[in-house]
Amino acid sequence: MAIPNLPEEYDQLDQWTTLMMLYNSALKEVQTRVNILSDEFQHINHYNPIEHVKARIKTPESIVKKLKRLGFEATIDNMYRELHDIAGIRIVCSFTSDIYYLADAISRQNDVEVLMVKDYIANPKPNGYRSYHMVISVPIYLSSGQVEMKVEIQIRTIAMDFWASLEHKIQYKFEGAAPEHMRESLKECADMAAVLDERMLALNESLQREEKKV
Template sequence: MRSEQQIQDALRNYEDVDSWKTVIFLYNAALKEVGTKLEILNEEFQHVHRYNPIEHIKTRIKTPESIVKKLKRNGYETSIENMVKYINDIAGVRLICSFTSDIYRLAEMIGNQSDLKVLSIKDYIKNPKESGYKSYHMLVSVPIFLSDSVVDTKVEIQIRTIAMDFWASLEHKIYYKFEGNAPEYISRELKECAQMVSELDDKMLSLNDAILECAMNDVQEEEHVAVEDVAEHVLGSREKQKALQFAHK
């Protein structure tokens, strides 16, 4: 891939600097770029729609230990080259939303960014993992402008609801506690909890839609009353009907 070659070229340009530090510098820079874009999108959405689709933004760089374990688990030798080539989630951003509708809205907004390239998408909401895991994953590359070059660097973006994130955090703890071999009854109950989380998200979204509908009806009623007040006090009762008919055309 082009981005992998660019990182290798960047490493050769910094032969006097530790290769690991150089790679981590690039991934940290990518996190800053993506994080800034997401904050701007969130603020723009608040400005236009009076609503924030993002509840929280979490970022992290994968630890050296986690990278080495993942390489070995997938049958690769431990090297900077393999790390860059085969580990896509070294730089990770997690977006936490209130509702499932926010997830797809944000994914569309991210995909429309002209200087972000979407490399792959994994929709674990429509197609949950066997464990019950749900989340929306986007692998993107972002250009990092250095003093003498531009390096496209990969960032994994995970988008979840608050409920999905709570469930995933517990699954993560169980996975590492039992090294992927949790007792059958724990796995079964965890999957049952995933179904509860899904039902909760559906109910919360439905409730939010009902609240928005009520708010819209209230606004419409207030506007109707306001029009009547103007007609009554400014034009007088005799001209009121004509004014209302005109206003509601």
């Protein structure tokens, strides 16, 4: 297996279960870090920036399908080297400012390496999709030493998450070929959600300014 720093005894174990154990460990590591940042933010600012967090591991079927779509053979080595989203965490925040705060706080941790960033908030997809994506490498400390594992983090507001959930259902229902009127309606909804996020953020900032006067 092309994972550095694994002890020799791991060679005798099932490679798939080993890899899944490592990805699950990486998810736990990132979740803990996010929870600590949330606690600190709440302590300083007196509100929780995170509405909820969802973690998941890609299914074997999804992994094989994506490798084939990218032109790679479905092997353990290719899974580890070529795929960045086997382990994924989605963080849903109250406001867009919380998204950038969390992304910056995570990226500044000394033992975290940011491998990739895609800011679909500043640059939405043509269909209206908005979210902040980052792929990071985090250390997992085994009895034998340190192993680096990749985790994809998606950070979005409640409105962005609501839109993305409906868009996913529609695309799944029509197998990626949704009717034109639905695509147009989704784009309009995405634009309205973006305006809502902007107005809610402005209201919250006004509220914070008023609270500081008291």
